[in-house]
Amino acid sequence: MKYLCLVYHEETALRALSATDARKLDADSLAYDRLLENSGHLLAAEALQPVKTAKVVRKRKGKVLVTDGPFAETKEQLLGFILIEAENLEEALALAAEIPLAEMGTIEVRAMYHIPQP
Incomplete structure (x- = not known):
């Protein structure tokens, strides 16, 4: 089964890391991606640009609305994702627990969720 691991943390905390700590986090993250890849669990993994670059798209009554965003009232932002293949939720949770972030x-x-065919 496929599982999406959404990675959240405070962007400001990441920007506050020392250059050494930031390089270590990047290296650890890439190393874990390779470990998942070598074990056959990794389907895709990507980091995201800062939230200030995001746009939100809505369509209401046929009109497309694009705004800056997101502006959720949350402390943490979505930083990236890892799409994995796991036997079950227990295995997916164990794999997610090892993500450096x-x-x-x-x-x-x-x-x-697999949308059923009509």
Whole structure:
């Protein structure tokens, strides 16, 4: 089954890391991606640009609205994702627990929903 691991943390805290700590976090993250890849669990992994570059799209009554955003009232921002293949939720949670940012931020694990064919 496919699981999406959404990685959340405070962007300001990441920017506050020393250059050495930031390089170590990047290296640890890439190393864990390679470990997941070599074990056959990794489907995709990407970091995201800062939230200030994000746009929000809504369509209401046929009109497309694009605004800066997101402006959620949350302390943490979505920083990236890792799409994995796991036997079950227990395995997915174990894999997510080893994501380096799990030690600082939050990892949300969600199973993929397969839309039934009509």
